[in-house]
Amino acid sequence: MLGLDKKHTNLLLLVFVLTLLAPFILNPFPEGSGMAQFNAGYPDLMQRFVIFGIFAIGFNILFGLTGYLSFGHAAFLGVGSYAAMWMMKLLTMNIIPAIAVSVIVAGLFALLVGWISLRRSGIYFSILTLAFAQMSYALAYSVLTPITGGETGLQPKLQDPRILDGALEAGASPKANLFGLEMGSSFEWSVGSWLFTFNVGYYVAAIAMLASFYLAIRIFNSPFGMMLRAIKSNQQRLNYTGLNARPYTLAAFVVSGMYAGLAGGLMVAMDTQVGAERMFWTASGEVVLMTILGGAGTLIGPVLGAGMIKYMENIMSKINSTILHEWFAFLPDGLEDFVVTLIYPFIGKGWHLTLGLIFMLVVIFLPGGLVEGGQRIAKLFKRKNPSSDTPDGKTTPAE
Amino acid sequence: MSKMNLTRRGVLKTGAIAGAGVAAPTIFTAQSAAAFTNEPTGSSVTLGFNVPQSGPYADEGADELRAYELAVEHLNGGGDGGLMNTFSSKALQGNGILGKKVEYVTGDTQTKSDAARASARSMIEKDGAVMITGGSSSGVAVAVQALCQEAGVIFMAGLTHSNDTTGKDKKANGFRHFFNSYMSGAALAPILANNYGTDRRAYHLTADYNWGYTTEEAVRTSTEAMGWETVAAVKTPLTQTDFSSYIAPVLQSGADVLVLNHYGGNMVNSLTNAVQFGLRDKLVNDKNFEIVVPLYSRLMAKGAGANVKGIFGSTNWHWSLQDEGSKQFVQSFGTKYGFPPSQAAHTCYVQALLYADAVERAGSFNPCAVGEALSDFEFDGMGNGPTLYRGEDHQCFKDVLVVKGKENPTSEFDLLEIVEVTPTSQVTYDASIFGGELGACNPGA
Numbered sequence: 001m002l003g004l005d006k007k008h009t010n011l012l013l014l015v016f017v018l019t020l021l022a023p024f025i026l027n028p029f030p031e032g033s034g035m036a037q038f039n040a041g042y043p044d045l046m047q048r049f050v051i052f053g054i055f056a057i058g059f060n061i062l063f064g065l066t067g068y069l070s071f072g073h074a075a076f077l078g079v080g081s082y083a084a085m086w087m088m089k090l091l092t093m094n095i096i097p098a099i100a101v102s103v104i105v106a107g108l109f110a111l112l113v114g115w116i117s118l119r120r121s122g123i124y125f126s127i128l129t130l131a132f133a134q135m136s137y138a139l140a141y142s143v144l145t146p147i148t149g150g151e152t153g154l155q156p157k158l159q160d161p162r163i164l165d166g167a168l169e170a171g172a173s174p175k176a177n178l179f180g181l182e183m184g185s186s187f188e189w190s191v192g193s194w195l196f197t198f199n200v201g202y203y204v205a206a207i208a209m210l211a212s213f214y215l216a217i218r219i220f221n222s223p224f225g226m227m228l229r230a231i232k233s234n235q236q237r238l239n240y241t242g243l244n245a246r247p248y249t250l251a252a253f254v255v256s257g258m259y260a261g262l263a264g265g266l267m268v269a270m271d272t273q274v275g276a277e278r279m280f281w282t283a284s285g286e287v288v289l290m291t292i293l294g295g296a297g298t299l300i301g302p303v304l305g306a307g308m309i310k311y312m313e314n315i316m317s318k319i320n321s322t323i324l325h326e327w328f329a330f331l332p333d334g335l336e337d338f339v340v341t342l343i344y345p346f347i348g349k350g351w352h353l354t355l356g357l358i359f360m361l362v363v364i365f366l367p368g369g370l371v372e373g374g375q376r377i378a379k380l381f382k383r384k385n386p387s388s389d390t391p392d393g394k395t396t397p398a399e
Numbered sequence: 400m401s402k403m404n405l406t407r408r409g410v411l412k413t414g415a416i417a418g419a420g421v422a423a424p425t426i427f428t429a430q431s432a433a434a435f436t437n438e439p440t441g442s443s444v445t446l447g448f449n450v451p452q453s454g455p456y457a458d459e460g461a462d463e464l465r466a467y468e469l470a471v472e473h474l475n476g477g478g479d480g481g482l483m484n485t486f487s488s489k490a491l492q493g494n495g496i497l498g499k500k501v502e503y504v505t506g507d508t509q510t511k512s513d514a515a516r517a518s519a520r521s522m523i524e525k526d527g528a529v530m531i532t533g534g535s536s537s538g539v540a541v542a543v544q545a546l547c548q549e550a551g552v553i554f555m556a557g558l559t560h561s562n563d564t565t566g567k568d569k570k571a572n573g574f575r576h577f578f579n580s581y582m583s584g585a586a587l588a589p590i591l592a593n594n595y596g597t598d599r600r601a602y603h604l605t606a607d608y609n610w611g612y613t614t615e616e617a618v619r620t621s622t623e624a625m626g627w628e629t630v631a632a633v634k635t636p637l638t639q640t641d642f643s644s645y646i647a648p649v650l651q652s653g654a655d656v657l658v659l660n661h662y663g664g665n666m667v668n669s670l671t672n673a674v675q676f677g678l679r680d681k682l683v684n685d686k687n688f689e690i691v692v693p694l695y696s697r698l699m700a701k702g703a704g705a706n707v708k709g710i711f712g713s714t715n716w717h718w719s720l721q722d723e724g725s726k727q728f729v730q731s732f733g734t735k736y737g738f739p740p741s742q743a744a745h746t747c748y749v750q751a752l753l754y755a756d757a758v759e760r761a762g763s764f765n766p767c768a769v770g771e772a773l774s775d776f777e778f779d780g781m782g783n784g785p786t787l788y789r790g791e792d793h794q795c796f797k798d799v800l801v802v803k804g805k806e807n808p809t810s811e812f813d814l815l816e817i818v819e820v821t822p823t824s825q826v827t828y829d830a831s832i833f834g835g836e837l838g839a840c841n842p843g844a
Binding site for chain 2: 272273317348
């Protein structure tokens with residue numbers, strides 16, 4: 001189907017079903033129960049899952065295939081966001097021009113950065129991209145304040161020109177929409193004590209994610225993708241055979257930058273605000289973490305990694321000590337305090353610590369990321385099949 | 400398009416009753432119950448406390464959170480009632496807000512606009528918060544304020560000092576109790592003129608972002624009006640930790656006053672560098688060289704240690720104030736936590752109480768009704784003397800404190816002394832000077 005073999009068609013269908021049913025899958029616990037804390041099925045987080053999924057898929061095209069570790073990918077995300085925001089301020093609140101322009105601008109910027117940075121490889125390439133990203137951040141934060149809004153960032157204002165939109169009704173504020181369909185509107189469905197939210201913005205972003213995912217599969221399976229893998233495995237040898245690798249890496253870099261631009265544009269479409277922190281180096285590092293955590297070079301891995309990190313950031317960080325005390329209220333007082341003290345450093349503001357631990361465990365015991373973990377578990381269940389009964393298959397995953 | 404935003408809580412409670420034991424799915428369509436976003440229908444109401452728990456302002460964030468927890472305790476009738484005893488409005492009964500028990504959720508802004516908005520959105524979308532409050536930097540406050548305007552909930556700003564929050568970025572759903580750069584400048588200038596004379600030459604070091612710009616401009620305008628001359632204004636990167644290279648040129652410039660438009664860690668480092676360079680022992684133009692810090696906080700004074708002695712600055716509130724409200728608040732806070740509150744804690748506590756009081760007076764949680772109750776609301780007994788919540792820009796107008804680093808501190812909290820309380824009339828300005836549009840209030844749904 002769609003020019004894919006059976007295995008990849010199944011993968012695409014799986015991702016399709018997962019994104020379609022995400023409002024159900026992410027809200028497994030009834031409202032009002034103690035476990036509702038862990039529900040992730042609210043619009044903001046669902047949107048973030050798919051948007052950062054796109055970002056990580058794009059990053060993986062560069063890092064997973066060519067092995068070039070860009071440490072400045074957040075710059076393209078930020079540039080895309082600013083471009084989208086200016087479209088919304090100047091043209092229309094419709095998200096189509098905003099997203100289109102964000103992809104183009106990010107692509108052009110990636111062409112410039114890639115053209116310069118790809119003269120070097122390895123650590124030098126990483127440092128060059130990092131330098132570009134930090135420069136962009138510094139420019140956006142202070143020097144370019146008239147264009148970027150500096151520290152306070154940009155938001156649509158009532159008095160913006162928006163030449164394609166009619167005048168706003170009195171009292172109305174500009175809202176991102178797709179031909180009148182507002183990104184923020186959602187439909188809620190209550191079943192028993194469960195509550196499922198279907199958000200327009202989420203599904204728009206999900207469609208973009210599916211398209212990006214499909215494109216990534218095609219790139220992975222194309223001769224171009226094969227060439228990128230060849231660059232990763234032995235670039236010297238490629239050079240000796242008379243091939244110039246630079247056009248291929250540059251193309252991969254630009255495609256990857258455009259993915260980041262798309263993610264940036266979507267972020268603005270879902271939440272009409274952009275600030276310079278989006279380009280900070282920690283944001284660039286985050287996408288590297290996502291990709292490695294999920295499994296670099298695999299198709300689904302980066303999406304899983306993005307989901308995992310965003311879940312930790314938004315759910316774990318909101319557990320405070322009061323909630324912990326509620327959970328362990330059944331224990332005797334002294335013991336309760338002890339358990340809470342023990343867990344407290346790992347939740348709330350300590351979510352980075354938990355993430356770091358998980359990241360270390362994954363890198364040490366599952367070098368292929370979460371995808372490898374999944375494969376090992378799948379192997380366990382297939383043990384009856386003698387051909388796959390390797391000694392390795394018997395070890396339980398470290399998690 | 401008709402909007403289908405129901406409140407989570409509304410749907411949930413109805414759903415719980417209607418669907419009790421009923422396995423069949425029940426579909427609720429639009430416009431059935433909710434009049435505004437997250438209308439609380441049960442026996443409790445949820446507020447969202449969005450403060451920096453990590454990043455450069457984590458200390459302030461921690462103090463803000465303490466203040467909010469104290470406010471919730473008082474609103475629910477616990478503790479000694481705190482400022483509810485001295486507050487001029489007596490609408491609050493200590494039985495929650497409109498009889499509903501106050502519950503809260505917390506989030507970490509990380510002092511980043513994106514993270515702050517994500518956290519605020521999850522409070523609104525997931526936890527059903529009807530009001531968001533907090534923030535410890537203007538970038539975050541402006542970002543979250545815009546979000547609350549879109550979502551249709553009230554935003555009560557925490558510590559944010561930039562003119563923009565209630566200036567060019569003001570929003571109908573957002574309110575600020577804290578003072579701003581303009582007020583700092585207006586309050587400081589006369590004191591500086593009295594102490595240092597009117598023929599000074601000032602050199603500005605300014606943190607290179609919005610708050611720095613507005614503060615520099617405010618101090619510059621007000622001091623120049625007093626007859627001072629501005630020799631130069633140099634921008635310093637926000638991430639700078641060593642300011643020696645910026646301090647050295649100050650001496651050659653012929654300036655005799657250095658104004659540090661820095662906050663937090665920046666100010667601690669730049670002030671320490673300046674003092675180490677011996678600037679304060681110099682005689683320039685036959686006058687003692689002086690240093691000024693427009694925005695002071697106790698946490699900063701603590702970081703800079705002995706270097707703050709004798710240095711002028713402004714602050715929103717200080718625990719050594721002797722009015723009834725301040726004494727009461729210091730006592731409540733001190734009893735619970737064992738040390739006096741910072742100005743960040745004070746403004747956040749007051750904001751929480753002001754919101755609750757406005758809801759009681761309006762008789763509704765509807766953001767439009769609350770906004771109306773807060774606009775042009777005059778109150779007293781909150782530690783800042785008579786205060787006005789101006790309707791045009793949702794900014795509080797009250798006395799501004801000019802403080803000075805204490806020469807002989809008696810404890811680690813006793814670092815600043817109040818030099819003068821600048822009266823409200825002197826720091827009031829016309830609401831239109833910063834531009835921006837308030838817009839109309841948005842109740843959401």
